[in-house]
Amino acid sequence: MSAVRNMSGQKVKVALLFGGRSAEHDISLISADAVFRNLDKENFDIISIYINTEGRWRHVESPLLPKDELIEGMFLSFLPWGGQNTGIPLDADIYFPVLHGPYGEDGTIQGFLEMADVPYVGAGVLSSAGCMDKASAKVLFKANGLPVVKHLTIREPAWRSGKKEILQQITDELRLPVFVKPANMGSSIGISKVADLRKMADAVELALKFDTKVVVEQGVAGRELECSILGNEKPRASLPGEILPYREFYDYSDKYIDGKTQFKIPAPLSPEMTRYVQRLAVDAYKALECSGMARIDFFLEDKTEKLFLSEINTIPGFTDISMYPKLWEASGIPFPELLNILIDLGISRHKHKKRKGIHFRP
Ligand SMILES: Nc1ncnc2c1ncn2[C@@H]1O[C@H](COP(=O)(O)OP(=O)(O)O)[C@@H](O)[C@H]1O
Ligand SMILES: [Mg+2]
Incomplete structure (x- = not known):
């Protein structure tokens, strides 16, 4: 499969949306940089749209600009009455949100693109929102008979x-260590591993800095596995990979600062376990x-060889x-080639959806 020319026989215009309001702003810049460099310039014209941390938009030359140049200049609100018309020809054939975390990966920008009736890469509104919220994702996994680790959801008012009472409930229902996380976040931001009950309240407070809902999860002693999925109706699974965190767990600095985490690609697994990971991922x-x-993402428990679903990232890291x-x-x-396929999938999803009769009036 390869990307096609647009209806007028021109190169397909791909608008990269990057930056964004979430704490993962800077990660998005690195992902967008790699996507920009890897997009086939023979097939695509690239429109780069930088979203600043306030959520204002700006057309820039490319995501490769230094940050001080990115943040300088006139920004537009996407509401038509929110800014001036600069006459920028933003007539993209498809939008690619290279945005991580809230206001990027959580269905909000997807909803905006749906409202504008334009194709975009990746998951739709429902899926983005469901996967972003770790508490809701677990409810949906469980309802579909998929294995998740024991956990509790804490809402801020109850806390x-x-x-x-909540600390007591954690003690009664879960074994230490536990992982305490904001329901909606990523890149391990706001996450603590708690092995001492006296540290629990601080961990919950930290997570509450990022969201009004917190998930407390049974810690799994085992391996961390990940599997990439690609496709619409007929999704296919990549070979699984393994992460060997350098620190206590795969935290923010392990992910982006130290660079000492080891990756095993593919993960050393039996053929049966490889197939099982792929099946569960699909x-x-x-x-x-x-x-x-x-x-x-999965955890494979050492003792029991049980595989647990950890989370789904609908806009995973896209750096090299x-x-x-x-x-x-x-x-x-x-x-x-992966980017070509993703763009084709976005365009075909939009076409497919348009064929469904939301305009039909009986
Ligand atoms: N239940 C758990 N058991 C063991 N390790 C965990 C658990 N939950 C999280 N971790 C560790 O914390 C990291 C980040 O947690 P995760 O839920 O993936 O959040 P994020 O969305 O920020 O990536 C994981 O990659 C893993 O190293
Ligand atoms: Mg994760």
């Missing part, structure tokens, strides 16, 4: 009015109505060394 992808792409493109590379799809 404020009954810390003692099942999870379908259960959460994903489309285009996603990276599905990120698992999502790396796993596809190892499975026979180089980065530029």
